[in-house]
Amino acid sequence: MLHCPFCHGWEVRDQRIAIIANDERAVHQAMLFRQLSDQITVFLNETFEPADDHMKQLAALNATIVKPRIKRLVVERTQVQAVETGDGRVFDVDAVVVAPHFNARTELYEALGGTEEVVLFGKQIPTDARGMTKVPGVWAAGNANQPMTMVSAAAAAGVGVGTAVHGDLLVADLNQGLA
Numbered sequence: 001m002l003h004c005p006f007c008h009g010w011e012v013r014d015q016r017i018a019i020i021a022n023d024e025r026a027v028h029q030a031m032l033f034r035q036l037s038d039q040i041t042v043f044l045n046e047t048f049e050p051a052d053d054h055m056k057q058l059a060a061l062n063a064t065i066v067k068p069r070i071k072r073l074v075v076e077r078t079q080v081q082a083v084e085t086g087d088g089r090v091f092d093v094d095a096v097v098v099a100p101h102f103n104a105r106t107e108l109y110e111a112l113g114g115t116e117e118v119v120l121f122g123k124q125i126p127t128d129a130r131g132m133t134k135v136p137g138v139w140a141a142g143n144a145n146q147p148m149t150m151v152s153a154a155a156a157a158g159v160g161v162g163t164a165v166h167g168d169l170l171v172a173d174l175n176q177g178l179a
């Protein structure tokens with residue numbers, strides 16, 4: 001069960017990939033995974049009806065579209081084998097892709113008076129480019145303010161925010177000294 005072509009795509013290149021839809025983000029996933037395989041099937045699973053533009057895009061990708069609701073995934077040990085739909089059809093697949101919502105843990109930020117921000121792919125703590133939030137003295141980095149960010153970018157953001165926090169504190173100290 002995959003969600004990210006950059007994290008796990010190479011391992012499923014040229015395989016039969018099933019995109020299980022929650023909503024129109026399935027079209028985005030189909031575009032991404034189509035770069036890795038020409039055997040893409042989008043299971044709409046009765047979750048949404050693609051707009052005409054989306055239907056044209058899926059057709060241009062040569063993606064197969066399956067409309068009925070999914071009954072179950074056929075799994076052997078840890079390996080998915082097939083998708084079975086409610087109308088009794090069984091589609092052999094090698095991998096399954098979903099488009100999850102990446103919801104940052106914003107409770108602490110909200111307890112400090114902040115407000116979460118809802119974006120297409122989930123929710124996050126809104127910050128400026130340096131990681132500073134609207135709550136004085138509160139900063140966020142990594143998946144907290146960018147839920148789509150990956151390991152190396154999250155770590156780099158942590159370094160950047162660390163230096164920004166340091167700068168903020170030293171200016172506060174300096175101002176106290178000047179006063």
Ligand SMILES: Cc1cc2nc3c(=O)[nH]c(=O)nc-3n(C[C@H](O)[C@H](O)[C@H](O)COP(=O)(O)OP(=O)(O)OC[C@H]3O[C@@H](n4cnc5c(N)ncnc54)[C@H](O)[C@@H]3O)c2cc1C
Nearest residue numbers: 006007008105108141142143144148149150151152154155
């Ligand atoms: C299934 C999956 C596969 C992935 N595969 C890859 C991959 O192959 N390559 C890649 O680069 N990226 C991958 N990622 C993305 C990667 O995991 C993240 O980009 C990265 O972990 C973000 O680091 P972070 O430190 O910002 O957040 P996290 O790693 O989520 O760390 C945040 C930590 O804070 C803790 N926490 C939250 N709230 C509180 C609180 N109130 N009090 C105390 N602790 C708290 C959490 O429990 C967690 O341990 C994957 C993500 C997922 C979900």
